[in-house]
Amino acid sequence: MKEIRTRFAPSPTGYIHIGNVRSAIYPYLIAKQAGGVFYLRIEDTDQARYVEGAEDLIMDTLKWLGLKWDEGVDVGGPYAPYRQTERKEIYHAWAQKLVDKGLAYADPYTAEEVEVFREKSMAEKKAFLYRDYRPENPPKWDGTQPLRFKVTNIKRWNWHDEVMGDLTAGPEALDDFILIKSDGLPTYNFAHIVDDAEMRSSHITRGVEYVSSTPKYLSLYEALEIEPPILVSLPHIMAPSGNKKLGKRDGAKSATEYRDEGYLPEAMLNFLVMLGWNDGTEQEIFTMEELVERFDVSRVQRSGAKFDEQRLIWMNGQWIRRLSLDELYERCEGFWSEAAMVADEEYRKKVLRLVQDRLKTLGDLRTMVDYFFVEPEVNLELIDGDKRLKKYERTHLVKMLEVVRSRLESVEFEADKLQEVLNELLVELDEKPANLFSLVRVSLSWAPFSPALNEMMEVLGREKVLERIDRTIEALE
Numbered sequence: 001m002k003e004i005r006t007r008f009a010p011s012p013t014g015y016i017h018i019g020n021v022r023s024a025i026y027p028y029l030i031a032k033q034a035g036g037v038f039y040l041r042i043e044d045t046d047q048a049r050y051v052e053g054a055e056d057l058i059m060d061t062l063k064w065l066g067l068k069w070d071e072g073v074d075v076g077g078p079y080a081p082y083r084q085t086e087r088k089e090i091y092h093a094w095a096q097k098l099v100d101k102g103l104a105y106a107d108p109y110t111a112e113e114v115e116v117f118r119e120k121s122m123a124e125k126k127a128f129l130y131r132d133y134r135p136e137n138p139p140k141w142d143g144t145q146p147l148r149f150k151v152t153n154i155k156r157w158n159w160h161d162e163v164m165g166d167l168t169a170g171p172e173a174l175d176d177f178i179l180i181k182s183d184g185l186p187t188y189n190f191a192h193i194v195d196d197a198e199m200r201s202s203h204i205t206r207g208v209e210y211v212s213s214t215p216k217y218l219s220l221y222e223a224l225e226i227e228p229p230i231l232v233s234l235p236h237i238m239a240p241s242g243n244k245k246l247g248k249r250d251g252a253k254s255a256t257e258y259r260d261e262g263y264l265p266e267a268m269l270n271f272l273v274m275l276g277w278n279d280g281t282e283q284e285i286f287t288m289e290e291l292v293e294r295f296d297v298s299r300v301q302r303s304g305a306k307f308d309e310q311r312l313i314w315m316n317g318q319w320i321r322r323l324s325l326d327e328l329y330e331r332c333e334g335f336w337s338e339a340a341m342v343a344d345e346e347y348r349k350k351v352l353r354l355v356q357d358r359l360k361t362l363g364d365l366r367t368m369v370d371y372f373f374v375e376p377e378v379n380l381e382l383i384d385g386d387k388r389l390k391k392y393e394r395t396h397l398v399k400m401l402e403v404v405r406s407r408l409e410s411v412e413f414e415a416d417k418l419q420e421v422l423n424e425l426l427v428e429l430d431e432k433p434a435n436l437f438s439l440v441r442v443s444l445s446w447a448p449f450s451p452a453l454n455e456m457m458e459v460l461g462r463e464k465v466l467e468r469i470d471r472t473i474e475a476l477e
């Protein structure tokens with residue numbers, strides 16, 4: 001059986017679009033599942049679109065997600081080099097084969113001449129095709145003119161795509177296309193075919209936008225006597241609103257931006273893999289091991305998959321809760337505020353334990369737990385604007401807090417003990433939990449949300465709790 005070799009072949013043209021990242025995950029899973037090879041090829045032949053640093057960003061993203069490549073630009077491999085600009089001679093050798101067979105010709109035309117052909121076709125009310133204007137005596141190709149493929153197998157093509165099914169396209173989809181540009185570098189259309197053959201790709205996993213060009217590729221495979229790899233076309237990733245492809249304007253960020261905001265790689269991987277795939281059960285949370293075991297190309301959907309950031313946030317929360325406290329603490333490095341960094345590790349861990357169930361991203365730490373580390377500013381709006389607390393006279397609120405304070409002076413600051421006391425206080429003051437507890441909670445945190453009151457008190461400790469109650473009393477008075 002043929003070895004399973006899949007590839008991720010991005011172009012280093014800027015930040016790596018989140019949709020493109022999915023194009024790395026699927027081939028990774030296909031390879032790992034079969035004990036095959038996943039390799040990284042850099043498609044940098046479009047020099048005009050080349051962006052410095054983009055390659056590093058691609059590699060950082062893959063590493064972050066745990067998509068380790070077995071061969072590639074940096075690690076080498078049996079088919080190195082894996083960067084297309086370093087493979088010029090290889091493309092030229094393959095191009096020469098086509099020239100020798102009479103299946104490629106040097107394109108002698110200027111842009112103006114092509115424009116004339118175009119107008120002629122238009123006047124004749126037919127689609128403009130290069131193959132209608134082939135030069136009778138093309139010059140000998142010397143590597144400086146563009147080299148065009150001379151398509152001869154003009155027919156209806158039928159082919160199978162693992163995701164899109166059986167596809168077909170008529171001869172109108174075929175035309176002579178550029179193989180090598182005037183700068184000597186190959187086009188994507190040519191380079192990827194050569195590379196996938198040389199590098200023994202068993203599958204080509206890429207976006208569905210390449211489907212319309214597939215007849216071109218098939219005619220070139222035939223001309224080069226290459227057996228085409230298995231084609232796997234991935235559905236578009238759609239913007240959250242409207243019926244269009246996800247673009248930078250729809251708020252989709254780069255994978256590294258999500259990382260810097262405190263998304264876990266497990267969540268990101270989980271989210272991306274499910275853009276267009278599920279395992280047929282209700283399961284939504286998958287580990288990498290489960291994905292390697294269960295991923296199945298035949299279950300990839302054909303229609304576009306909506307990029308729902310809310311789902312990503314939800315998944316991130318799920319993954320945060322799955323971590324042990326120590327693991328979570330480690331992942332939080334770099335996400336604490338400066339004030340939090342002054343506190344000791346043990347205190348930070350205690351705080352983390354309280355909010356683990358509420359964190360949506362690690363970035364939440366910067367704001368959500370401030371009051372554990374700095375004295376929060378008293379903001380009476382939170383009392384005056386609270387639907388329960390605004391009913392009380394301020395003097396009454398002060399009285400309630402004074403009673404609470406005096407009880408807290410002597411109790412042991414341990415969550416269970418504190419809860420007992422809080423319950424006793426409810427009886428003593430004849431108050432509803434929602435009212436009394438809100439008052440105390442606000443007095444201690446001055447934040448709209450906080451964890452369970454007794455646990456928060458335990459972590460803050462007696463001194464801070466009493467101090468904060470005093471400050472509230474003072475402000476209310």
Ligand code: GLU
Nearest residue numbers: 009010011043192205206
């Ligand atoms: N360089 C192409 C892109 O970034 C890759 C397509 C492919 O995987 O063949 O879209």
